[in-house]
Amino acid sequence: MGLPPPFFSMTAQEHMKHYGTTKEQLAAVSVKNRRNGSNNLKGHFHKEVSLEEVMSARPIVPPLSLFDCTPITDGCAAVLLTYEEKAKELTDRPLVYIRGAAQASLHSMSMNWPGEHLGDWVHLRTAAKRAYETARVGPDDIDVAETHDCFTISEIVEMEDLGFCKKGEGGPFVESGQNDFGGKIPVNTDGGLLSCGHPFGATGIRQAREMLYQLQGRAIRQVEGAKIGLTHNLSGLNVEHTILIYGREP
Amino acid sequence: MPVPGVPILEGLYPSTLDLYPFEAKEFNRIHPFYENLRQKRFTTTKCKKCGNTPFPPRVVCPKCNSDDLEWVDLPTEGKVIRFTEEVAGVPLGFESPLIHGLIDLGEGRKIISRVINCKEGQLKEGDAVKLAVFDIPAMVVEKRGGVMEERPRVFFAFEPIK
Numbered sequence: 001m002g003l004p005p006p007f008f009s010m011t012a013q014e015h016m017k018h019y020g021t022t023k024e025q026l027a028a029v030s031v032k033n034r035r036n037g038s039n040n041l042k043g044h045f046h047k048e049v050s051l052e053e054v055m056s057a058r059p060i061v062p063p064l065s066l067f068d069c070t071p072i073t074d075g076c077a078a079v080l081l082t083y084e085e086k087a088k089e090l091t092d093r094p095l096v097y098i099r100g101a102a103q104a105s106l107h108s109m110s111m112n113w114p115g116e117h118l119g120d121w122v123h124l125r126t127a128a129k130r131a132y133e134t135a136r137v138g139p140d141d142i143d144v145a146e147t148h149d150c151f152t153i154s155e156i157v158e159m160e161d162l163g164f165c166k167k168g169e170g171g172p173f174v175e176s177g178q179n180d181f182g183g184k185i186p187v188n189t190d191g192g193l194l195s196c197g198h199p200f201g202a203t204g205i206r207q208a209r210e211m212l213y214q215l216q217g218r219a220i221r222q223v224e225g226a227k228i229g230l231t232h233n234l235s236g237l238n239v240e241h242t243i244l245i246y247g248r249e250p
Numbered sequence: 251m252p253v254p255g256v257p258i259l260e261g262l263y264p265s266t267l268d269l270y271p272f273e274a275k276e277f278n279r280i281h282p283f284y285e286n287l288r289q290k291r292f293t294t295t296k297c298k299k300c301g302n303t304p305f306p307p308r309v310v311c312p313k314c315n316s317d318d319l320e321w322v323d324l325p326t327e328g329k330v331i332r333f334t335e336e337v338a339g340v341p342l343g344f345e346s347p348l349i350h351g352l353i354d355l356g357e358g359r360k361i362i363s364r365v366i367n368c369k370e371g372q373l374k375e376g377d378a379v380k381l382a383v384f385d386i387p388a389m390v391v392e393k394r395g396g397v398m399e400e401r402p403r404v405f406f407a408f409e410p411i412k
């Protein structure tokens with residue numbers, strides 16, 4: 001099968017058919033993330049886009065257009081992971097711990113999609129449930145999140161299947177600013193994949209770095225008093241999901 | 251298969267960018283899948299112990315780990331539930347329009363696969379499609395004594411039923 005765009009375009013079509021998600025709601029994700037990334041000089045793009053620009057951009061694989069897709073980007077990221085005593089030796093800054101983690105995958109997706117339709121990511125819910133259990137928190141405890149917005153539709157489904165809003169309500173959730181600053185849970189505060197670009201592998205580490213800065217209180221776009229954060233990645237053609245939950249306490 | 255738009259590769263196949271699996275029996279334990287495709291059969295493996303019939307075909311049952319598997323037929327015709335059409339910016343090695351479909355084959359089987367032999371704007375949701383098997387560049391197997399054998403290969407997609 002070709003690359004991700006056809007698959008996520010089908011996902012968007014199914015989500016729009018089953019829940020009435022609109023192109024404006026998809027565009028809202030792009031506008032928000034490009035705004036969040038506009039002063040992140042480490043990202044691919046440093047410019048905001050308006051809703052009109054996103055809605056009138058050229059199609060890539062309908063209904064996804066240019067700004068619905070993450071760019072192809074080269075990049076790298078690094079994070080230092082160590083045990084508590086060593087970390088205390090190396091830094092005076094407040095420590096950030098990985099509280100919990102989980103992963104779920106399918107063995108293939110061409111004929112084995114487990115959900116009711118392509119917008120129903122059962123394996124993401126499986127990973128999320130396990131991650132919350134290992135971290136001993138629930139979706140309402142998360143103060144800031146970095147999710148895998150490879151396409152605008154991805155972030156909308158992730159809001160639902162990570163438990164931040166009800167299934168099917170991802171579109172209105174992002175359109176009304178609930179996953180932006182001032183809303184229920186700021187997501188992709190450094191621009192996410194749509195603004196920073198997506199070097200495979202490095203993206204997960206970039207997200208970890210943003211979590212570190214958010215929980216230490218020194219992010220460029222800071223979520224006030226962030227204590228618990230969540231990062232999410234998917235890979236393959238949406239066959240695998242990995243979730244990490246970070247906190248100021250282990 | 252010429253590489254469109256890259257003159258230096260006209261008439262050549264970039265084997266280092268090979269999109270397709272090795273199908274020769276020396277390299278592939280599910281080689282019967284491709285031999286069956288040549289006979290226009292769409293098949294997969296069924297576990298004789300527990301009955302699990304996954305797709306793609308396996309060499310070990312993912313449910314009960316038995317390796318006592320047999321080959322069974324899958325439906326070769328279906329209806330398009332959803333499809334995507336990519337016209338500009340199609341990846342290297344694919345042709346425009348690049349069409350993918352979510353196809354209901356019946357018997358609880360829904361497959362995401364490419365749809366070929368279809369013009370831009372032609373496909374509609376609900377259209378009937380059937381299995382299409384096409385030739386792809388051969389792979390080369392080196393035998394004892396340095397003898398190079400060309401093994402023709404095929405792959406599958408779906409095409410509209412006229």
